[in-house]
Amino acid sequence: MIDAYEDPGTPDTRGGWYYLWWLVHRQPGRSLAGALLGSAWLTLMAGTPYLMARAVDDGLVPGRMAVLAGWTAAIFVLGAVNAWVSIMRHRTMTRVRMDAYFRTIKVVVGHAVRLGAALPRRAGAGEVVTIGVGDVHTIAQALTVVGPGVGAVVVYAVVAGLLVPISPLLTGVVLLGVPVVALLAGPLARRLQGRETEYRERQGVLTAGIGDLAGGLRVLNGLGGKGLFADAFRKDSQHLRVQGYRVGSVASWVQALGVGLPTVYLAVVTWIAARMAARGEITVGQLVSVYGYVAVLVGPVAFFLDMGYQLSRGVVAARRVVRLLHLAPEPDEGTERAPADPAVLHDPRSGVRVRPGRLTALVGASATETGAVVDRLGRYTRSDVTWGGVRLDAVPLLEVRSRILVADNEAHFFADSLRNALGGAGLHHMCGCRREGATSPHGPAAATSHQQAPPDAPLTQALHSAAATDILQALPAGLDSPVDAQARNLSGGQRQRIRLARALLTDPEVLLAVEPTSALDAHTEALVAERLRTARAGRTTLLTTTSPLMLARADEVIYLVDGKVAATGTHEGLLEYAPGYRALVARDTEEEVVR
Numbered sequence: 030m031i032d033a034y035e036d037p038g039t040p041d042t043r044g045g046w047y048y049l050w051w052l053v054h055r056q057p058g059r060s061l062a063g064a065l066l067g068s069a070w071l072t073l074m075a076g077t078p079y080l081m082a083r084a085v086d087d088g089l090v091p092g093r094m095a096v097l098a099g100w101t102a103a104i105f106v107l108g109a110v111n112a113w114v115s116i117m118r119h120r121t122m123t124r125v126r127m128d129a130y131f132r133t134i135k136v137v138v139g140h141a142v143r144l145g146a147a148l149p150r151r152a153g154a155g156e157v158v159t160i161g162v163g164d165v166h167t168i169a170q171a172l173t174v175v176g177p178g179v180g181a182v183v184v185y186a187v188v189a190g191l192l193v194p195i196s197p198l199l200t201g202v203v204l205l206g207v208p209v210v211a212l213l214a215g216p217l218a219r220r221l222q223g224r225e226t227e228y229r230e231r232q233g234v235l236t237a238g239i240g241d242l243a244g245g246l247r248v249l250n251g252l253g254g255k256g257l258f259a260d261a262f263r264k265d266s267q268h269l270r271v272q273g274y275r276v277g278s279v280a281s282w283v284q285a286l287g288v289g290l291p292t293v294y295l296a297v298v299t300w301i302a303a304r305m306a307a308r309g310e311i312t313v314g315q316l317v318s319v320y321g322y323v324a325v326l327v328g329p330v331a332f333f334l335d336m337g338y339q340l341s342r343g344v345v346a347a348r349r350v351v352r353l354l355h356l357a358p359e360p361d362e363g364t365e366r367a368p369a370d371p372a373v374l375h376d377p378r379s380g381v382r383v384r385p386g387r388l389t390a391l392v393g394a395s396a397t398e399t400g401a402v403v404d405r406l407g408r409y410t411r412s413d414v415t416w417g418g419v420r421l422d423a424v425p426l427l428e429v430r431s432r433i434l435v436a437d438n439e440a441h442f443f444a445d446s447l448r449n450a451l452g453g454a455g456l457h458h459m460c461g462c463r464r465e466g467a468t469s470p471h472g473p474a475a476a477t478s479h480q481q482a483p484p485d486a487p488l489t490q491a492l493h494s495a496a497a498t499d500i501l502q503a504l505p506a507g508l509d510s511p512v513d514a515q516a517r518n519l520s521g522g523q524r525q526r527i528r529l530a531r532a533l534l535t536d537p538e539v540l541l542a543v544e545p546t547s548a549l550d551a552h553t554e555a556l557v558a559e560r561l562r563t564a565r566a567g568r569t570t571l572l573t574t575t576s577p578l579m580l581a582r583a584d585e586v587i588y589l590v591d592g593k594v595a596a597t598g599t600h601e602g603l604l605e606y607a608p609g610y611r612a613l614v615a616r617d618t619e620e621e622v623v624r
Contacts, residue, residue, distance in 0.1 A: 042355060066117050067181075086314030122176040125175055152356060184326070286334055294330060302320065366419070370385075371538060379594060390572050398589050407541050442512060448509060494561060495560070500523050542570070544573055558581070580614065600614075
């Protein structure tokens with residue numbers, strides 16, 4: 030089975046069928062063993078009716094008790110051997126499925142990391158979650174065809190061969206059975222595949238809605254929009270339920286045929302064989318063997334139907350994975366050398382200039398406006414931004430990520446200790462800030478430098494600069510205290526300060542922080558404002574904020590109107606001669622008092 034650190038290989042993304050075959054091809058020995066063991070298991074099951082026929086014809090004769098005992102012993106040995114083969118088949122097929130499961134997860138996660146910041150813009154969160162939760166399992170189940178599926182074909186041919194000496198008529202009926210089953214179940218399988226595809230699409234959209242609802246519930250409640258969103262979600266979920274009923278309706282018919290058709294098939298063959306035995310065309314022992322053969326075929330025929338059902342669902346899931354894998358990362362064609370020394374970051378679209386070594390505040394009426402500027406300055410969207418006169422998109426992306434850090438106020442937390450959440454030994458498991466092509470929140474260079482846990486002094490210093498030492502003191506095990514996924518065991522303000530401490534710990538050349546204190550009370554925000562200026566002295570820092578406490582300590586304030594620079598200067602100066610700025614900051618002050 031694939032190792033946790035093993036390269037999963039390059040998947041075949043030409044289509045769903047190709048991807049499933051690639052999963053089989055990546056484990057040829059195990060797949061071949063599963064096919065052989067599945068074939069042996071079902072073939073040995075067909076051997077039991079043959080031995081029973083011999084026991085009836087040769088052993089149920091006066092004076093031949095030893096012969097009957099011999100055939101009985103043979104049946105027992107065959108059953109014992111087949112039980113062992115069945116165990117080995119099950120173990121092998123479990124490994125085949127688990128390999129496909131984890132290989133698909135590694136492929137999807139690896140590609141998501143390569144997409145980096147482009148992923149949210151190219152694929153919905155619901156689609157990615159649906160792939161990780163449901164599709165990988167469906168794909169793994171589809172690989173069952175490798176074992177029992179191949180074995181069903183083999184035993185079908187073996188039974189047909191065993192019936193030839195008994196009756197060509199019975200052989201013909203058996204050979205025609207599967208084509209008839211395929212004709213009856215084929216249209217249903219195709220219909221199921223279409224409805225399954227539509228269901229998966231709707232499920233992905235609804236899953237994304239759940240994520241949006243959970244993430245913005247507090248904001249929706251404050252704006253009075255929770256009821257409207259809940260009504261829309263309820264309506265969408267009802268549509269999904271109806272679509273699920275449609276999928277279940279078709280699936281139930283497929284599964285009913287899987288049980289009913291083999292039973293009808295067994296009854297028809299048994300009736301023909303019984304009529305032949307009554308006419309003396311076959312012996313009683315042959316009648317017993319025919320019944321046994323056809324009873325054995327009930328399983329393979331059911332496998333054929335289940336195989337079609339699982340493959341149709343597996344192909345739908347594989348197509349979703351392939352569609353995600355077709356998403357290409359943002360091209361990195363940078364070949365220019367970045368400025369050797371700290372330099373000005375300039376965004377021509379907005380007119381923003383971030384001067385080196387200064388604490389700059391970016392103010393706008395809309396967080397979308399300021400966030401768009403930060404995205405361009407951090408090279409998360411295409412733009413004409415220059416860095417020291419060099420186009421930012423002409424510099425290799427790895428160098429940009431290692432020197433310019435965008436600290437998002439909604440950066441993700443994985444479940445870990447506080448030490449590792451800040452950037453200790455578990456750094457490789459943390460996604461602290463938006464990144465592209467790197468597992469570290471601090472960029473590729475930082476990922477290497479933090480492979481070993483840093484001493485506690487830098488951690489506690491970063492916490493102090495972010496006014497977060499009270500969080501450390503409140504936790505029972507200090508830095509070793511557990512932090513839940515998304516830091517749900519911390520308050521909104523505590524999470525924001527931990528994110529800021531994590532960004533400060535990396536000490537990037539350029540720090541672009543998005544609303545780093547929006548969830549803090551006035552007292553804590555004043556501490557952060559004072560300490561942040563000291564912690565980033567001599568380093569380039571840009572903050573998006575409308576807080577007077579933060580603005581008063583900035584070296585320069587840039588005021589945006591409709592995404593363009595309207596005024597620059599100090600906080601006091603803008604309050605005096607920029608009425609729009611004064612009104613915006615006054616509004617924020619009033620909200621702070623209310624809060």
